[in-house]
Amino acid sequence: MITSVDPFFNNPTITRLAPQSRWTVSDVDKMPIDIRELAQTGRLRGAFEMSPLCLMPLSELCDFLPEAANHAYALNVHLDDCVVLDIEKTCPPELSAALLALPALYSEVSLSGLGYHLILPKPDNMDDFPIAAQKLKLRDDHGWYEILQCHWVTFTHRPVPRSHWANVPAFAPRTWEEVYAELANQAAQVQFDQATKSAVTSDKPKIPGESDALAVMTRDAITKTPADFSNDTSRYEFSVLGTLYQRMSPMIPYLESEYETDFTANMQAWLLFEAAVQMVPHRSKHDEYRNGMPLLLNAATDLLARRAATQSEPQTANC
Helix, strand or coil: CCCCCCHHHHCHHHHHHCCCCCEECECCCCCEECHHHHHHHCCCCECCCCCCCCCECHHHHHHHCCCCCCEEEEEEHHHHCEEEEEECCCCCHHHHHHHHCCCCCEEEECCCCCCEEEEEECCCCHHHCHHHHCCCEEECCCCCEEEECEEEEEECCCCCCHHHHCCCCCCCCCCHHHHHHHHHHHHHCCCCCHHHHHHCCCCCCCCCCHHHHHHHHHCCCCCCCHHHHCCCHHHHHHHHHHHHHHHHCCHHHHHHHHHCCCCCHHHHHHHHHHHHHHHCCCCHHHHCEECCEEHHHHHHHHHHHHHHHHCCCCCCCCC
């Protein structure tokens, strides 16, 4: 039963997101748990995908765990039309104050009591940055704040104390679109991680749980079409790979635990490739080779190398 006392539950944006079957709770190590498995069997394990298979609506979650200390949400900007600005406790006070002045839809203090979570609307200029739009998160160079786009976020329900607003300007020094553009431009200048690129081979490795992983990755249709990219098939295919990566990434810790093995960059690139073969309409160019491997495998390798070059991507937000 959702309480009406907690302002978290009365927030219009939380109310809008509440019916989505993408809610769970995080454990003491900030790992989102498979709430369906816990409810059905009592077994505690990490959520291996951001879907109703592991997650549930907020009202159902509150009925099951009415005293939960937090609520974790599998945020997807492309479905939810909002992002979370995660301001770290290490962020300089003057910068934190400037970011707090942004027109947030919801705000709270993080677990440390010194950082903040702000829900902000999808920026109007997101489509101007197609590379950045496909990333799980965007992080500033210092690690002081990051924009969570397709990522877990753990809400604490802790309102920002009145004293924290004392130095916040009445108007934000920069617009929300300017803040987003700064990080999005940095993402567009990403270098490839050469270690990741060299780890992928033209010979397919043995991948434990491959069929199950591919079933999850390809179960839902890709909503975008080449027309969304002015019929630029290369951009479209990169977008598809980005979507498949978002579906694969939450499964990796689960697969590693289940099969007691390290899912290497080589395994992940081949999973992306095999999923892309199923999801992307075949064209003759796919029969060509780049860097000694099929075109789509090379593209999957590039995507993984981009991710590795910019961030060590944990599956829970740094709170």
